[in-house]
Amino acid sequence: MTERLSIGEVASRSGVATSALRFYEHEQLISSTRSSGGQRRFDRDVLRRIAFIRVAQRVGLTLDEIRTALSTLPNGRTPTTADWGRLSRAWRGRLDEQIELLGHLRDDLTSCIGCGCLSFKACRLYNPDDAAAALGDGPRYLLGDRPDDIRDR
Amino acid sequence: MTERLSIGEVASRSGVATSALRFYEHEQLISSTRSSGGQRRFDRDVLRRIAFIRVAQRVGLTLDEIRTALSTLPNGRTPTTADWGRLSRAWRGRLDEQIELLGHLRDDLTSCIGCGCLSFKACRLYNPDDAAAALGDGPRYLLGDRPDDIRDR
DNA sequence: TTGCAACATGAAGTGCACTTGAGGTCAAGG
DNA sequence: CCTTGACCTCAAGTGCACTTCATGTTGCAA
Numbered sequence: 001m002t003e004r005l006s007i008g009e010v011a012s013r014s015g016v017a018t019s020a021l022r023f024y025e026h027e028q029l030i031s032s033t034r035s036s037g038g039q040r041r042f043d044r045d046v047l048r049r050i051a052f053i054r055v056a057q058r059v060g061l062t063l064d065e066i067r068t069a070l071s072t073l074p075n076g077r078t079p080t081t082a083d084w085g086r087l088s089r090a091w092r093g094r095l096d097e098q099i100e101l102l103g104h105l106r107d108d109l110t111s112c113i114g115c116g117c118l119s120f121k122a123c124r125l126y127n128p129d130d131a132a133a134a135l136g137d138g139p140r141y142l143l144g145d146r147p148d149d150i151r152d153r
Numbered sequence: 154m155t156e157r158l159s160i161g162e163v164a165s166r167s168g169v170a171t172s173a174l175r176f177y178e179h180e181q182l183i184s185s186t187r188s189s190g191g192q193r194r195f196d197r198d199v200l201r202r203i204a205f206i207r208v209a210q211r212v213g214l215t216l217d218e219i220r221t222a223l224s225t226l227p228n229g230r231t232p233t234t235a236d237w238g239r240l241s242r243a244w245r246g247r248l249d250e251q252i253e254l255l256g257h258l259r260d261d262l263t264s265c266i267g268c269g270c271l272s273f274k275a276c277r278l279y280n281p282d283d284a285a286a287a288l289g290d291g292p293r294y295l296l297g298d299r300p301d302d303i304r305d306r
Numbered sequence: 307t308t309g310c311a312a313c314a315t316g317a318a319g320t321g322c323a324c325t326t327g328a329g330g331t332c333a334a335g336g
Numbered sequence: 337c338c339t340t341g342a343c344c345t346c347a348a349g350t351g352c353a354c355t356t357c358a359t360g361t362t363g364c365a366a
Binding site: 170172173176180188189190191192210215216217 | 352361363
């Protein structure tokens with residue numbers, strides 16, 4: 001039962017499109033060997049790897065960060081439960097962080113709604129130092145000099 | 154003191170690049186009149202609008218959704234505090250939702266780490282019906298048939 | 307009046323994460 | 337054997353939210 005999987009099988013079992021799987025391979029996130037005819041054959045192991053990738057994306061990591069994380073897995077042997085656990089633990093903090101940031105945003109927003117001011121200086125919503133990463137984007141220009149006179153009328 | 158603002162002034166006061174402001178105008182998110190020489194002149198009002206746009210983006214709205222939200226503002230008169238409050242209230246629910254989804258993700262992840270399984274069937278991490286929107290993406294293909302035999306090994 | 311930073315436009319480029327298309331090959335059932 | 341669906345590659349396209357570039361104009365201060 002060490003049968004290897006075709007790309008179509010991996011796709012239907014993981015729910016990820018074949019085009020995405022080829023892309024992931026090209027991006028060095030997964031790997032395969034080839035059949036005599038040149039078709040991809042995947043270890044079942046790849047399913048766990050794909051699961052990791054998708055969940056990591058949900059946590060807000062870019063493929064580049066995911067590649068880096070995956071590169072810390074042992075090469076040579078099949079990763080163990082402990083290996084995956086180690087990687088996953090890192091998300092925990094990331095999620096806690098994101099949840100906290102969104103919480104701040106919500107609380108600030110609530111007080112903004114309370115006073116109707118939308119004065120982002122007062123409620124700190126406009127200070128992205130602590131919230132920019134909350135949704136995975138990075139508008140550096142928001143860090144501009146002084147967003148401090150929106151308080152007019 | 155009803156002086157109108159040049160694009161550069163708006164940029165430095167809002168912290169948003171001039172290129173982005175032109176883009177926003179092109180996208181009908183903000184508007185301006187022109188000086189005799191053809192340069193943009195903004196009402197100070199635009200600062201509040203821009204603040205709304207940036208925060209809405211943080212909450213995870215696309216510019217398209219933001220445009221729709223802004224279109225419910227009264228045209229003709231300058232929006233009041235109550236107008237902005239109404240728009241902002243909608244975010245509150247969105248944020249609560251996002252926070253809840255990330256919380257689910259974290260809890261599921263925690264149990265996954267506990268057992269080291271990464272079996273997304275068991276811990277529901279692989280069921281995006283209730284979490285796909287958490288980070289604003291929409292991998293529809295994740296909804297594929299049965300992600301149900303990752304439990305191998 | 308002149309000089310120059312700030313402004314204008316439109317087209318093209320960027321980064322991410324893929325998808326789509328064209329044109330051809332492989333493998334398993336009938 | 338033949339058909340057909342699954343597979344292959346490489347290039348180009350997509351969507352979002354902008355930025356950059358080339359080229360030319362405006363407006364304010366000295």
